[in-house]
Amino acid sequence: MSTLEQNVKKLYRHLDRFQSNGVLNRIAGQDRAGSLGVFENSSPVDRSTICQVARGNTDDIDAAATAAADAFVDWRDMAAKERQSILIRIAEAIEARAEEIALCECWDTGQALKFMSKAALRGAENFRYFADQVVQARDGQHLKSPTLMNITTRVPIGPVGVITPWNTPFMLSTWKIAPALAAGCTVIHKPAEASPLTARLLVEIAEEAGLPKGVLNTVNGYGEEVGKALCEHPKIRAIAFVGESRTGSLVTKQGADTLKRNHLELGGKNPVIVFEDADLDRALDAVIFMIYSINGERCTSSSRLLVQETIREEFEAKLIERVNNIRVGHPLDPETEVGPLISEEHFNKVTSYFEVAKQDGAKIAAGGEVLGDKGYFVRPTLFTNATNQMRIAREEIFGPVLTSISFSTEEEALQLANDTPYGLTGYLWTNDLTRALRFTDGLEAGMIWVNSENVRHLPTPFGGVKASGIGRDGGDWSFEFYMEQKHIGFATGQHRITRLGV
Numbered sequence: 001m002s003t004l005e006q007n008v009k010k011l012y013r014h015l016d017r018f019q020s021n022g023v024l025n026r027i028a029g030q031d032r033a034g035s036l037g038v039f040e041n042s043s044p045v046d047r048s049t050i051c052q053v054a055r056g057n058t059d060d061i062d063a064a065a066t067a068a069a070d071a072f073v074d075w076r077d078m079a080a081k082e083r084q085s086i087l088i089r090i091a092e093a094i095e096a097r098a099e100e101i102a103l104c105e106c107w108d109t110g111q112a113l114k115f116m117s118k119a120a121l122r123g124a125e126n127f128r129y130f131a132d133q134v135v136q137a138r139d140g141q142h143l144k145s146p147t148l149m150n151i152t153t154r155v156p157i158g159p160v161g162v163i164t165p166w167n168t169p170f171m172l173s174t175w176k177i178a179p180a181l182a183a184g185c186t187v188i189h190k191p192a193e194a195s196p197l198t199a200r201l202l203v204e205i206a207e208e209a210g211l212p213k214g215v216l217n218t219v220n221g222y223g224e225e226v227g228k229a230l231c232e233h234p235k236i237r238a239i240a241f242v243g244e245s246r247t248g249s250l251v252t253k254q255g256a257d258t259l260k261r262n263h264l265e266l267g268g269k270n271p272v273i274v275f276e277d278a279d280l281d282r283a284l285d286a287v288i289f290m291i292y293s294i295n296g297e298r299c300t301s302s303s304r305l306l307v308q309e310t311i312r313e314e315f316e317a318k319l320i321e322r323v324n325n326i327r328v329g330h331p332l333d334p335e336t337e338v339g340p341l342i343s344e345e346h347f348n349k350v351t352s353y354f355e356v357a358k359q360d361g362a363k364i365a366a367g368g369e370v371l372g373d374k375g376y377f378v379r380p381t382l383f384t385n386a387t388n389q390m391r392i393a394r395e396e397i398f399g400p401v402l403t404s405i406s407f408s409t410e411e412e413a414l415q416l417a418n419d420t421p422y423g424l425t426g427y428l429w430t431n432d433l434t435r436a437l438r439f440t441d442g443l444e445a446g447m448i449w450v451n452s453e454n455v456r457h458l459p460t461p462f463g464g465v466k467a468s469g470i471g472r473d474g475g476d477w478s479f480e481f482y483m484e485q486k487h488i489g490f491a492t493g494q495h496r497i498t499r500l501g502v
Contacts, residue, residue, distance in 0.1 A: 319402075
């Protein structure tokens with residue numbers, strides 16, 4: 001039996017419970033059907049039905065918000081060491097079920113096991129990292145003045161909403177939920193309707209590890225029904241959202257009347273800039289990895305290649321050869337590098353850009369084709385002969401599609417890199433240190449890597465500028481979002497108080 005066949009066999013054992021029971025909402029430690037019935041969840045691999053999913057609405061969000069509010073005080077006031085122990089047990093339980101999580105995620109999203117096999121472990125790492133920060137999360141500063149001893153402290157903001165996307169759902173869910181729990185907040189999680197399986201696994205794992213009922217609640221459904229209700233609910237103090245920029249704008253509007261605090265991790269059209277003096281072999285590897293891994297469905301993908309004209313022809317020739325060799329196939333095959341796109345809707349969006357590229361005058365140098373007739377497979381695609389004004393260079397395609405644009409000078413490269421509504425990440429390849437310092441200082445992006453692909457370090461700030469978002473995740477930045485600052489001033493003597501009405 002091949003490895004693929006073995007993985008499929010294991011998968012169906014894990015899927016049996018979903019096919020029998022569906023994916024229910026989990027509120028206050030109890031399963032709950034959706035108030036609007038169910039919707040169907042299917043696999044992008046072959047369009048087969050995976051299971052039925054609870055379709056929630058305002059009533060379900062109201063029940064979850066009440067549960068989160070009721071659980072908040074006890075969770076907030078629990079001893080830090082006790083909360084820390086629970087989070088560590090969640091991390092251990094995630095590691096124990098890593099294979100189940102990975103297989104379900106691959107079938108649900110189409111992501112290749114090559115990458116999703118590590119997703120659960122990254123989720124566990126998120127819980128471990130923020131568990132380590134629990135004790136000092138509320139620590140503040142001592143700011144002495146002539147008459148007062150001023151101290152600051154932090155307290156959890158209250159029940160929060162977490163809305164996560166479908167591209168790497170388990171890892172991104174833990175990335176948002178772990179610091180919220182570590183801060184002392186309670187959570188309502190609204191997973192993407194296209195990928196609900198591992199959100200259900202996460203809430204089960206958390207409760208089995210000792211998380212009190214109501215501290216983490218999961219409500220499934222559509223954005224206009226569940227997401228909107230979550231953003232508008234008066235008991236929810238903040239919303240952490242990951243998704244496209246237009247939806248992020250809606251999240252802000254929907255939370256305005258209740259003055260929600262928002263953290264928005266949004267889209268990108270990220271440049272990777274390759275100068276002629278770079279290590280071109282390493283740059284080539286990084287360019288390919290950062291657009292074609294994870295099916296190109298990630299916000300930090302380097303979807304615009306800005307390559308210096310003096311090396312463009314050579315670099316693109318090597319790129320075309322490598323792109324044509326990328327292995328597209330079943331996501332549970334360990335040899336697969338690119339799997340199917342998440343859904344028919346997204347498949348249609350991505351493939352529509354093949355015709356857009358032709359109409360705008362770009363060249364399809366590799367790919368630009370669909371594969372098979374069962375799932376949502378496309379060949380990894382490269383557009384050349386492009387300009388920065390073409391739609392393929394300005395709009396977030398969010399698939400395994402790269403647009404190559406040439407430049408002549410450093411000044412032109414910086415102008416092209418910044419000529420976008422987005423500003424999430426940037427990648428720079430050069431061996432000129434002074435150029436790297438100049439360029440990164442001028443580049444409009446929240447995160448920049450020099451001579452490297454995206455290598456995530458949990459204590460560092462993660463987030464973008466412009467249409468790519470508001471706020472930062474990671475390290476203490478996560479606690480800044482999930483907690484409120486308090487200032488307390490203690491008089492150190494009998495300072496003069498102005499007397500009125502004497």
